[in-house]
Amino acid sequence: xxxxxxxxxxxxxxxxxxxxxxxxxxxxxxxxxxxxxxxxxxxxxxxxxxxxxxxxxxxxxxxxxxxxxxxxxxxxxxxxxxxxxxxxxxxxxxxxxxxxxxxxxxxxxxxxxxxxxxxxxxxxxxxxxxxxxxxxxxxxxxxxxxxxxxxxxxxxxxxxxxxxxxxxxxxxxxxxxxxxxxxxxxxxxxxxxxxxxxxxxxxxxxxxxxxxxxxxxxxxxxxxx
Numbered sequence: 001x002x003x004x005x006x007x008x009x010x011x012x013x014x015x016x017x018x019x020x021x022x023x024x025x026x027x028x029x030x031x032x033x034x035x036x037x038x039x040x041x042x043x044x045x046x047x048x049x050x051x052x053x054x055x056x057x058x059x060x061x062x063x064x065x066x067x068x069x070x071x072x073x074x075x076x077x078x079x080x081x082x083x084x085x086x087x088x089x090x091x092x093x094x095x096x097x098x099x100x101x102x103x104x105x106x107x108x109x110x111x112x113x114x115x116x117x118x119x120x121x122x123x124x125x126x127x128x129x130x131x132x133x134x135x136x137x138x139x140x141x142x143x144x145x146x147x148x149x150x151x152x153x154x155x156x157x158x159x160x161x162x163x164x165x166x167x168x169x170x171x172x173x174x175x176x177x178x179x180x181x182x183x184x185x186x187x188x189x190x191x192x193x194x195x196x197x198x199x200x201x202x203x204x205x206x207x208x209x210x211x212x213x214x215x216x217x218x219x220x221x222x223x224x225x
Contacts, residue, residue: 002068004030014068033068037129042083044137047091051098056137061086061117067125075124082121086131089116099138106133 003015007027015029022029040063044056063082065071075081093112094102102109113131121128 002033004068004072006030031072033065037064045087047094049099049102053099058135060132060134062130063126063128066127070125078124089113
């Protein structure tokens with residue numbers, strides 16, 4: 001905390017924390033300024049968007065006094081002035097946006113508010129460190145419509161996911177049946193090949209046995225074959 005001291009009604013000096021001496025009846029402390037960062041939560045403010053919808057906006061402001069003398073003499077009731085400036089700036093910013101953009105551009109709104117407020121309050125010896133929009137509440141009728149829309153969107157996504165699941169299951173089933181048919185056909189082919197090779201081997205064995213016998217048996221073997 002820092003104290004702003006006046007001597008005979010005129011600014012004299014600023015006292016830092018610690019032991020300080022004042023001249024009785026001559027010096028007087030005008031204000032005691034808190035130099036810590038302060039947090040102010042403003043009540044919800046009705047704001048009209050560019051599409052003529054009234055939304056309620058709840059804002060919180062973080063600021064600190066950097067020059068106690070200017071905060072004392074440059075502005076009267078700086079906290080009230082900051083609140084009015086915040087409300088006015090907020091209405092100007094939200095008034096240029098439709099409801100959808102206002103709901104999805106909260107970070108941009110915060111940055112714009114912080115920039116405008118910091119520029120103005122800097123002349124008062126005050127530094128706005130951060131502005132946060134805690135909530136943007138649309139009208140009840142719009143909230144109902146948004147909830148119905150979100151519910152319909154969730155149902156649509158669930159239907160799509162369900163259909164996609166059935167599609168993938170059908171594809172996998174068809175792929176499995178295809179692979180099974182290929183394997184069965186390949187098995188039948190291999191079976192026929194093995195049967196043919198077995199028959200050929202049996203004939204070759206008979207022929208070799210007859211070939212090693214006498215010629216007359218060989219002729220009979222040829223006739224047999």
